[in-house]
Amino acid sequence: MKRLLSVFLLFAILSLHTQPAFGQSDGPQISLLDRSGKTVTSIIDGNQVRLRIRLDADVNAQTRIAFTTPNVDGPLAECVIQTGSDSCDTPPFHALGWYWDPDGSAQTQRMIQASVNGSQASGSLTVNVIPRPVVMVHGFNSDYTAWTNYLGPNGYLAELGLQGFAVGDGQVPGVMDTGSLSDPFKRTNSIAQNAVILGEYIDNVQKVTGAEKVDLLVHSMGGMISRYYLDRVMTDDNVAQLIILGTPMAGSACSILPASLGMMLPATLEIQPGYMVNVFNQQIVKRQGVPFYALAGKKLLDAVASPCTPVPSDVVVTVDSVKAIPMPVEEIPLLHIELNTSREVFDGFVTRHLKTPPGGFEVAVDPPPGSNAPASQQFSRVYTGHVNKGETQEVVINIDPNVTVANFALFDTTRSLDTVVTGASGNQIQLDPLANGVIRIDDPSTMIYLGYGFRQPRPGRWVVTLETTDATPASGADFAIAARFDGGALLQATQDLTVTRVNQSVTITGSLTADGAPIPLTSAEAIIRAPDGSTETRVMRINGNQAEVEVAPRMSGIYGIEVNVLAQTAEGNTIDRAAFLTLDAEPTWFETSRNQILAVALILGLLVVSVILARRRRSIRR
Known part of the structure; x- marks a missing residue:
C-alpha cells in the first residue's frame, strides 16, 4: 500500500x-x-x-x-x-x-x-x-524636380508600393532654397534654415499619412541639411534611416567658382571643405540613433579628367569626401548628376535599404566631433569677369615647373561659352576628349560647366580665351575660372580661429614652398567676402615665404577668405597659388540680447493691438 x-x-x-x-x-x-x-x-x-x-x-x-x-x-x-x-x-x-x-x-x-x-x-x-513614406531632399542649386524619376504613379517608388514626397513638390507645405541660377545673386537659405524647413515638411508628411517615421533619401547638399536636422532640429524620433547619395561630407572645392562671383551665398561657402571640416563636422555629430548609408560616385578615375577635385570622384564630390565621416559607403561609376536619377542606383542601392526587414535597423552611435580632412589641393587664384555678347575675354594662368597635371574648371552662368587654349609655347591647343579629359556638364548643381586638363604642362603663361556663342544671351555671361595643380609649389594657409565673434580678430597666414624649400613671395592678398556678399581686399604682410593679415568680422555669418600669392622661380617663372578658408562669426552677446528684446517687444506689440481691436469690436456692438 x-x-x-x-x-x-x-x-x-x-x-x-x-x-x-x-x-x-x-x-x-x-x-x-x-x-x-x-x-x-x-x-x-x-x-x-x-x-x-x-x-x-x-x-x-x-x-x-x-x-x-x-x-x-x-x-x-x-x-x-x-x-x-x-x-x-x-x-x-x-x-x-x-x-x-x-x-x-x-x-x-x-x-x-x-x-x-x-x-x-x-x-x-x-x-x-x-509602408512608411519616403521623404527626398535635393541638393545645391536644385529643387524637387531632382527626384522626378522617383515621384508620381510611374516613378521608382510607386513600383515598390511606396509613397514618395520631395521637399518643395507641393504635396505638403515646405520649400527649401539652396540657390538658383535664375537669380544667382539672391541669398540662399543657410543649412540651418533649410533644416528647419525640412522639419516642417516632415511634420506635414506625417500629418497627411499618419506615419510616425519616414525614410530620408538625400542627394548632395541634401545630406548636409539632413544631418543638421537630425542634430539640431528633430525633437521626435521620426526618421528611420538616412540614405545618402553623393553628399560631400568633407566639402567640395568646386564651390569656390560660384562663391568667387558672390553667387548663391551662403550655400557656396557652406559646401567648401574649410567650412565642412573645420566648422560643420566639429559641431554636427548627433544622429539620434538613425543609421546612415551612403553611395559615392567614382566616374572619374584619371586626374587629367577631374577639373576641381582629386580622383576618384563624381566630378564635384570625391569618394574620400563622402567617406569623411564614419558610416558604410559603397561606390558606383556614375557622375554626381546621375546618382539621384539612375535606375541602377535605385535598384541596387536605394531599394535594398528601403526594404530593410524587422531586426535589420541598427541603432547608430554618435561619432566623435571632426572628420577626415580632404587631400590637400593646389589652385590658382579664381579669375572672374563678364563677357559681353559677341566679344571675347582672355585669362592668363601661370603654370610653374614640376606641375604634373593642370586642370582647368570653368563656371559659366549661361552654360554657353566656348574656350580656346593657348599653351606656354604660344600655340593653340586642340582639346581632345580623351587626352585632355574634356567634360561639359549642362547642370548647374555640379558647380562647373566645362573642365579639361593637361599632363606635364609646359611652365609659363597659359592663355584661356573665352568666347560667346549663339546660345549666349544678349546680356552676356558671368564666368569664374581656375586651375588645379598636381605637383609644383605648395601654398599652405591657416587661421588661428574658425569660429569667432563679431569684431574678434582672426589671424590668417600663408606660406609657400616647393620641394620643401621656402619660396619668397612677391605679393600676397586676402579677398574677404562678407555674409552680405560685399568684398574687401586686404594686402598681407610679407616676410620671406610667409604672409599674414588680421581679419575682424563686422557682422555675424559665414565669411569666405581667398588667400592669393605670387612668387618667382629662379628661372623667372611665375607661381600663382590660392587657398580658400571660411570663417563662422557668431553674434555678440549684445546682438543676441537685442534680437531677443526685439522679438519680445514685437509679441507684446501684437498683443496690445489685439486687445485694442477686441475692445473696439465690443464698443461697436454696444
Whole structure:
C-alpha cells in the first residue's frame, strides 16, 4: 500500500512540473496597441506600438513571452508575465520593417505569434501593414524636380508600393532654397534654415499619412541639411534611416567658382571643405540613433579628367569626401548628376535599404566631433569677369615647373561659352576628349560647366580665351575660372580661429614652398567676402615665404577668405597659388540680447493691438 501511495505522489509531482505555467488554456489572446494605448489591427510601418498577451488563467511562476513573425529571425519584442497575473505588455517599440520580409517581398499583412517559456503557443494575430513614406531632399542649386524619376504613379517608388514626397513638390507645405541660377545673386537659405524647413515638411508628411517615421533619401547638399536636422532640429524620433547619395561630407572645392562671383551665398561657402571640416563636422555629430548609408560616385578615375577635385570622384564630390565621416559607403561609376536619377542606383542601392526587414535597423552611435580632412589641393587664384555678347575675354594662368597635371574648371552662368587654349609655347591647343579629359556638364548643381586638363604642362603663361556663342544671351555671361595643380609649389594657409565673434580678430597666414624649400613671395592678398556678399581686399604682410593679415568680422555669418600669392622661380617663372578658408562669426552677446528684446517687444506689440481691436469690436456692438 505504501509503495502504491509513493508511486501516486511521484506521478502527481511530475505532472505538476510538466504542466504549463499559465495552466489549462484554449490559447492566448494577442493584441496590438498603438502609441495612445488603443487596440488596433492596422499600422504604418515604423509607428510605435506595444504587444500584449492575455492568458486564460493566472500563472504560478514568472513566464517569459516572445512575440515572433514568420520568416524573421529573432523576436519582435518580449515581455514577462509576473506570478499571479495573466498578461503582460512589451515596452513600446517601433514596428520598423514590418512591411518587408528578408527576401524583399512586401507583406501587407503580418502574422504575430507568441511563444511561452520557449514553447510556441496556439493562436495568432493578423495585422494589416502600410509602408512608411519616403521623404527626398535635393541638393545645391536644385529643387524637387531632382527626384522626378522617383515621384508620381510611374516613378521608382510607386513600383515598390511606396509613397514618395520631395521637399518643395507641393504635396505638403515646405520649400527649401539652396540657390538658383535664375537669380544667382539672391541669398540662399543657410543649412540651418533649410533644416528647419525640412522639419516642417516632415511634420506635414506625417500629418497627411499618419506615419510616425519616414525614410530620408538625400542627394548632395541634401545630406548636409539632413544631418543638421537630425542634430539640431528633430525633437521626435521620426526618421528611420538616412540614405545618402553623393553628399560631400568633407566639402567640395568646386564651390569656390560660384562663391568667387558672390553667387548663391551662403550655400557656396557652406559646401567648401574649410567650412565642412573645420566648422560643420566639429559641431554636427548627433544622429539620434538613425543609421546612415551612403553611395559615392567614382566616374572619374584619371586626374587629367577631374577639373576641381582629386580622383576618384563624381566630378564635384570625391569618394574620400563622402567617406569623411564614419558610416558604410559603397561606390558606383556614375557622375554626381546621375546618382539621384539612375535606375541602377535605385535598384541596387536605394531599394535594398528601403526594404530593410524587422531586426535589420541598427541603432547608430554618435561619432566623435571632426572628420577626415580632404587631400590637400593646389589652385590658382579664381579669375572672374563678364563677357559681353559677341566679344571675347582672355585669362592668363601661370603654370610653374614640376606641375604634373593642370586642370582647368570653368563656371559659366549661361552654360554657353566656348574656350580656346593657348599653351606656354604660344600655340593653340586642340582639346581632345580623351587626352585632355574634356567634360561639359549642362547642370548647374555640379558647380562647373566645362573642365579639361593637361599632363606635364609646359611652365609659363597659359592663355584661356573665352568666347560667346549663339546660345549666349544678349546680356552676356558671368564666368569664374581656375586651375588645379598636381605637383609644383605648395601654398599652405591657416587661421588661428574658425569660429569667432563679431569684431574678434582672426589671424590668417600663408606660406609657400616647393620641394620643401621656402619660396619668397612677391605679393600676397586676402579677398574677404562678407555674409552680405560685399568684398574687401586686404594686402598681407610679407616676410620671406610667409604672409599674414588680421581679419575682424563686422557682422555675424559665414565669411569666405581667398588667400592669393605670387612668387618667382629662379628661372623667372611665375607661381600663382590660392587657398580658400571660411570663417563662422557668431553674434555678440549684445546682438543676441537685442534680437531677443526685439522679438519680445514685437509679441507684446501684437498683443496690445489685439486687445485694442477686441475692445473696439465690443464698443461697436454696444
